[in-house]
Each structure stands twice: as structure tokens, then as C-alpha cells.
Amino acid sequence: MIEIRGVSKSFQGEKAVDGISLTVKQGAIYGLLGSNGAGKTSLLKTLAGIYRPEEGTVTIGGQPVFEQPEVKNGIIFMPDIPYFFPQASLRTMADFYRSIYPKWSDRRFKELEAAFKLDTRRKLSRFSKGMQRQASFWLALSCMPEVLIMDEPIDGLDPVMRRQIKNLLFQEVADRGLTVMISSHNLREIEDLCDHIGIMHHGRMLVERELDELKADTHKVQVALRDERHATALTAKLQVLHQETRGSVRLYIVKGDRARIEQAFRVYDPYVLDLLPLTLEEIFIYEMGDAGYDAQPILL
Amino acid sequence: MFELDIRSRKPIYEQLTDKIKELIVHGILQPDEQLPSVRTLSSQLTVNPNTIQKAYRELEREGYIYSLQGKGSFVAPLGPEQKGGKRAEVRGELLRLMAEAVYLGFTESEIGALYRQALEQKRGEKA
Numbered sequence: 001m002i003e004i005r006g007v008s009k010s011f012q013g014e015k016a017v018d019g020i021s022l023t024v025k026q027g028a029i030y031g032l033l034g035s036n037g038a039g040k041t042s043l044l045k046t047l048a049g050i051y052r053p054e055e056g057t058v059t060i061g062g063q064p065v066f067e068q069p070e071v072k073n074g075i076i077f078m079p080d081i082p083y084f085f086p087q088a089s090l091r092t093m094a095d096f097y098r099s100i101y102p103k104w105s106d107r108r109f110k111e112l113e114a115a116f117k118l119d120t121r122r123k124l125s126r127f128s129k130g131m132q133r134q135a136s137f138w139l140a141l142s143c144m145p146e147v148l149i150m151d152e153p154i155d156g157l158d159p160v161m162r163r164q165i166k167n168l169l170f171q172e173v174a175d176r177g178l179t180v181m182i183s184s185h186n187l188r189e190i191e192d193l194c195d196h197i198g199i200m201h202h203g204r205m206l207v208e209r210e211l212d213e214l215k216a217d218t219h220k221v222q223v224a225l226r227d228e229r230h231a232t233a234l235t236a237k238l239q240v241l242h243q244e245t246r247g248s249v250r251l252y253i254v255k256g257d258r259a260r261i262e263q264a265f266r267v268y269d270p271y272v273l274d275l276l277p278l279t280l281e282e283i284f285i286y287e288m289g290d291a292g293y294d295a296q297p298i299l300l
Numbered sequence: 301m302f303e304l305d306i307r308s309r310k311p312i313y314e315q316l317t318d319k320i321k322e323l324i325v326h327g328i329l330q331p332d333e334q335l336p337s338v339r340t341l342s343s344q345l346t347v348n349p350n351t352i353q354k355a356y357r358e359l360e361r362e363g364y365i366y367s368l369q370g371k372g373s374f375v376a377p378l379g380p381e382q383k384g385g386k387r388a389e390v391r392g393e394l395l396r397l398m399a400e401a402v403y404l405g406f407t408e409s410e411i412g413a414l415y416r417q418a419l420e421q422k423r424g425e426k427a
Contacts (some may be wrong), residue, residue: 168345170342170348171343173337174349192348195354211311212311212354
């Protein structure tokens with residue numbers, strides 16, 4: 001279990017991570033989302049024990065992480081740009097990881113050959129971006145980690161490989177209770193992959209919830225009302241995050257229980273009423289809009 | 301066993317519970333039949349195992365399935381409660397369709413004929 005309590009980290013006086021607390025249960029797949037420069041990478045690096053938290057504590061399984069080799073043996077951090085030694089091949093990188101990670105499994109490394117089909121003798125620098133990404137996954141999974149931390153891991157992978165890697169991660173979660181923490185801007189992928197998500201902005205956590213709960217809690221309502229006046233009555237009764245009018249159809253983003261919201265609208269017997277669950281992308285945009293971060297209608 | 305629509309807005313966990321309920325109500329999954337393990341279903345559908353676990357828990361809570369320690373999950377015999385829930389759902393659907401049918405000028409006897417047609421089909425399947 002990952003516990004982050006009141007963690008802050010600054011660079012040259014600027015707070016990249018500002019008093020963040022979060023808990024990730026063992027076997028969970030946690031998606032960390034956020035605006036550019038929100039502090040996602042800094043938080044992940046603090047969690048991995050690469051940065052020392054200035055304030056607060058980071059523990060994994062109850063043990064602090066920073067400069068604790070025992071704990072770090074079970075953690076893999078995959079940076080956003082894969083790094084390999086100059087001239088290295090998968091085979092020589094495997095030798096290196098074997099010497100660093102005591103839980104390294106040669107058996108696992110061999111098994112995964114069927115999944116990745118990369119030439120282990122070829123120089124990694126001659127691999128494409130996506131193939132290098134595959135190589136990092138191959139090495140990471142062979143270290144048999146308990147916690148896998150990945151910064152923007154989906155970049156450059158083709159759809160077949162995405163599926164393959166997702167499947168591998170799901171198996172590790174189901175079989176060994178691997179805990180995964182992943183940051184990405186690819187919300188479609190995060191939506192399929194994660195069970196919990198956190199949205200960061202300016203070093204702080206805006207929302208942190210179970211994904212299904214979050215989706216069950218926010219609804220998009222498209223409605224054509226019989227009378228203009230009904231709209232004011234409705235907005236007074238409901239927690240409306242956002243509203244728009246397109247001709248005679250109104251669009252509301254409403255927080256709350258689906259049945260209750262539907263009931264509230266039904267009372268006015270509207271011409272049209274549609275309640276849709278939000279996509280993660282919509283949740284992200286509306287939550288960010290709430291925090292004062294939205295796309296401006298600028299024409300250049 | 302079934303396909304999920306990952307493009308759909310409906311949460312995957314809801315799609316899962318709905319699909320399994322449908323299979324149970326239509327008798328495609330028979331009482332006491334074993335459901336695939338979380339791990340198997342996860343790799344078949346490429347769905348987060350925690351999501352499948354959650355769907356199974358929800359189905360168990362609603363009485364559609366039961367689980368045996370160390371053996372897995374099984375289909376529970378359909379009780380009046382599950383049928384009641386499904387009936388309410390179908391009633392809502394029908395009402396919505398009827399409203400559309402009325403608007404399009406369907407007569408009562410036409411709708412009656414459709415009911416009889418469905419009944420015939422069901423009998424045909426059993427025979």
C-alpha cells in the first residue's frame with residue numbers, strides 16, 4: 001500500500017508538489033492526471049524515492065522509501081523517456097537489472113519474449129521509440145516489482161501492443177497484487193486501465209476518487225424544457241457544474257445521484273430528456289474549468 | 301463469452317453487471333453454472349481485474365450470483381427479487397417505446413399482435 005501524507009517538493013522556491021496526500025491500495029491501478037506542469041512527474045519521482053520530500057512522508061507497505069534499498073527493491077520507476085546505456089542491447093540491460101534487483105526473474109524474462117518479440121541482441125539505440133518502450137516494459141516486468149510507477153508510458157505504442165501491455169499489467173495485478181501508478185494525458189487509455197484516478201493542478205490534488213464512483217456521480221443532461229422558467233427552478237435545486245444553451249436544447253453537467261437528477265427533470269415533463277454518463281475527458285475538462293483552467297476561445 | 305463496448309459512455313463495471321444479468325435472465329447462463337474467474341475474464345476482455353471483482357461483488361449483493369470460498373462464482377437460481385428488478389426495468393423500456401408507438405399511430409390491436417408474436421416465438425424456442 002502506498003501512503004503519501006502532506007508531501008511538498010519545490011524547485012528554486014517554486015512549489016511543484018504542494019501538500020499532497022493520497023493512498024493507493026495494494027493491487028490498485030491508479031491514474032494520475034493533470035494539467036501540464038501540475039507536478040505529476042515530481043510527485044511520481046518523490047514516490048519512487050528519487051526525490052526527497054521536503055515536507056510530509058511517503059511510505060510503501062508502511063516503510064519510508066527515500067534511501068531505503070530494501071523498499072526500493074520492490075519498486076520500478078519507468079521515466080517518460082526510456083533510458084538505456086549507450087551501446088546496450090536488451091540482453092546487456094537484462095544483465096544490469098539482474099545485478100540490481102534481487103527479485104529479477106530469468107524465467108519471467110524468457111516468458112515475456114513471446115509477448116514482445118524483440119531481438120534481444122540488437123542495440124537498443126537502433127530500436128524505434130515504441131520498441132524502446134516495449135523493451136522498458138519487458139525489463140520492468142522481469143524485475144517482479146510490487147509497485148510499478150510509470151510516467152507517460154503509453155506514448156509511441158501501437159494499438160496491438162497497448163492491448164498486450166494492458167493484459168500483462170492486469171495479469172500481474174490479478175496474480176501477484178501488483179500496485180500500479182501511472183501518469184498520462186491519454187484519458188481514453190487511462191479510462192480503460194485504471195480503477196482510481198487523481199487529478200492534479202498547480203501542485204495540488206483537485207479530485208481523487210474511484211473512477212466508477214466519479215463517473216456515476218457526474219452526469220450530462222440534455223433537455224428541451226416546456227417552459228423557460230423551469231430552468232431557473234431546476235438550477236436552484238441541483239448542483240450544476242456547467243450549463244450551455246444550444247437553441248432550444250439545454251446542456252447541463254450535474255453532480256449527484258442519477259435517479260434523483262432524472263426525477264428532478266421529469267417533474268417538468270420536458271420534451272426531450274437524455275442523461276449520459278460523462279467520459280473521463282469531460283470530467284477532466286469540467287473539473288479543470290472549475291479550477292479556473294480552461295481553453296480560451298482565442299482566434300489568432 | 302461476451303463483448304464490451306469500450307467506446308460507450310457507460311462505465312465498464314455497469315456494462316459487465318448488465319451483460320451478466322442479461323445472460324442469467326435469458327437462461328444462457330444456467331443456475332449453478334460457474335462464471336469465469338476474475339483473472340480469465342480480465343484477460344479475455346482486457347478489463348481491469350478490480351473492475352471485474354467489483355462487478356461480481358455487486359451481482360452477489362443483488363443475489364444474481366453466489367461465491368464459494370476458493371472455488372469461484374456461480375449463477376444463483378433466479379428469485380422473485382431479481383425477476384422483479386428486471387420487470388420494473390422492462391416496464392420502463394416498454395412505456396418509452398409505447399409512447400413512441402402511439403406517436404407513430406400504432407393501434408392497440410397491432411401492439412397486441414406483437415405480443416402474441418413474441419409469445420409464439422418463445423414457445424417455438426422451447427419446443
